[in-house]
Amino acid sequence: MTTANHSSPDNHPPDELLIGYSAGSLPLSQALCISAHLEHCNTCQRKLQRLNLVGSALMQQLQPSPTSARLKSSILDQLDNLIEEQTPPPSGTDSSVPRCLRQFIRGGYHNLNWKRVSKDISRIELCRDNNGARVELLKIRPGGAVATHTHLGDEYTVVLEGSFSDEKGLYQRGDFLRRDHNDRHTPVATHDRECICLAVSEGPIQLTGFFSRLLNPFIRRTHAG
Amino acid sequence: MPLENRINSDPNAVRNTYHTPMSTTVKKPAGGGESASLGVCMRRVAKHRDKDAFAKLFDHYAPQLRAYSLAHEPGAGLVADELVQEVMIRVWLKAGKYNAGLSSLNTWIFTLARNCRIDHLRRNKRYVTTIDPADIFNDIEDENPGPFQQAQISRIEENIHAGLKELPRGQAEVLTKVYLEGKSHRQASVELELPLGTVKSRVRLALKKLEVLLTR
Numbered sequence: 001m002t003t004a005n006h007s008s009p010d011n012h013p014p015d016e017l018l019i020g021y022s023a024g025s026l027p028l029s030q031a032l033c034i035s036a037h038l039e040h041c042n043t044c045q046r047k048l049q050r051l052n053l054v055g056s057a058l059m060q061q062l063q064p065s066p067t068s069a070r071l072k073s074s075i076l077d078q079l080d081n082l083i084e085e086q087t088p089p090p091s092g093t094d095s096s097v098p099r100c101l102r103q104f105i106r107g108g109y110h111n112l113n114w115k116r117v118s119k120d121i122s123r124i125e126l127c128r129d130n131n132g133a134r135v136e137l138l139k140i141r142p143g144g145a146v147a148t149h150t151h152l153g154d155e156y157t158v159v160l161e162g163s164f165s166d167e168k169g170l171y172q173r174g175d176f177l178r179r180d181h182n183d184r185h186t187p188v189a190t191h192d193r194e195c196i197c198l199a200v201s202e203g204p205i206q207l208t209g210f211f212s213r214l215l216n217p218f219i220r221r222t223h224a225g
Numbered sequence: 226m227p228l229e230n231r232i233n234s235d236p237n238a239v240r241n242t243y244h245t246p247m248s249t250t251v252k253k254p255a256g257g258g259e260s261a262s263l264g265v266c267m268r269r270v271a272k273h274r275d276k277d278a279f280a281k282l283f284d285h286y287a288p289q290l291r292a293y294s295l296a297h298e299p300g301a302g303l304v305a306d307e308l309v310q311e312v313m314i315r316v317w318l319k320a321g322k323y324n325a326g327l328s329s330l331n332t333w334i335f336t337l338a339r340n341c342r343i344d345h346l347r348r349n350k351r352y353v354t355t356i357d358p359a360d361i362f363n364d365i366e367d368e369n370p371g372p373f374q375q376a377q378i379s380r381i382e383e384n385i386h387a388g389l390k391e392l393p394r395g396q397a398e399v400l401t402k403v404y405l406e407g408k409s410h411r412q413a414s415v416e417l418e419l420p421l422g423t424v425k426s427r428v429r430l431a432l433k434k435l436e437v438l439l440t441r
């Protein structure tokens with residue numbers, strides 16, 4: 001695994017998200033993005049370890065709440081009958097797929113049922129989160145561009161394969177980006193290979209390019225559905 | 226905050242450690258001896274499936290776990306007992322996976338408790354998503370080679386324990402909301418009737434004081 005040491009601070013999740021991940025309060029779709037990034041990033045792993053220490057220290061400072069003797073004996077009585085569920089890794093899992101995504105991606109990225117949405121882009125929806133966020137993979141062909149767009153909600157992106165750049169910089173494998181409604185951006189994949197990203201979007205995106213403006217009603221509808 | 230000030234303001238500080246200014250083993254978090262013996266219990270559970278050792282772990286951690294659950298859902302005694310059961314059973318089943326080089330036992334238990342809480346919220350339909358939290362949280366924390374050495378971890382841990390005692394009340398309050406009650410910054414700002422920006426900056430200030438986030 002590569003580490004994201006080449007990255008500027010902007011290519012890591014903001015502290016607020018790591019804190020939410022550590023505390024367990026982050027929507028699961030955002031936690032997926034953090035987890036996919038963590039596999040590549042020692043810096044954030046280290047920060048997370050420190051944040052977990054804070055949670056642990058706070059838990060120890062709570063006024064302990066006594067448990068009943070019955071609870072204790074009922075748990076002790078169960079021990080002999082417990083067998084750990086061994087979930088073997090699904091066969092044919094591609095080790096380049098982050099572990100947190102293997103629940104959705106059984107084989108490699110190429111066995112997925114990609115849907116072409118433009119000349120340069122294919123997508124596949126993996127799932128939805130409770131807050132309505134859409135979790136999907138985007139595939140941009142080498143040198144391909146995503147129509148300039150702004151976001152009505154936040155969008156989180158982690159680069160899984162290849163690399164792309166936008167107005168703010170270059171993003172490589174493992175890099176994390178958050179864009180909100182103030183950001184207007186045009187991602188372009190680098191020319192050497194296709195780029196695959198995990199993308200979580202919490203509101204419809206707004207295309208601002210001339211041609212793509214025509215597509216807007218369509219996009220809004222798919223998000224609402 | 227300079228380390229020196231913190232040491233001086235702590236009446237319980239062990240004075241004879243002053244000659245090593247880098248040493249932060251000023252004060253052990255509640256009972257250093259106790260945590261060492263819990264570590265022994267943990268090893269006995271992992272290696273020998275020792276139920277007496279497990280019972281000792283239960284006596285120490287179950288009341289903490291119960292309190293953690295009640296902080297999130299006050300008054301929900303049954304939910305709290307369920308969390309105790311879930312976590313302690315995972316401790317028994319996953320004992321062999323616990324790696325003292327990766328995290329302290331306390332922190333491992335905290336992450337198990339947090340994961341059980343997330344799972345509980347999901348199963349009770351407050352989460353209807355198909356995303357499985359086990360795949361998000363468990364692997365990373367169990368299997369990745371820990372970037373920190375054990376000695377570093379205990380040093381940071383002791384810093385945090387000492388620092389928490391000196392946190393201004395407003396900062397301690399937001400940390401409690403975020404970590405123990407599991408609130409987002411936004412929820413914390415509503416409940417504490419503080420602007421969102423204030424909540425965010427208090428969390429950051431607190432974590433900087435605990436030397437968990439580095440000042441840029």
Ligand SMILES: [Zn+2]
Nearest residue numbers: 012041043044
């Ligand atoms: Zn990072």
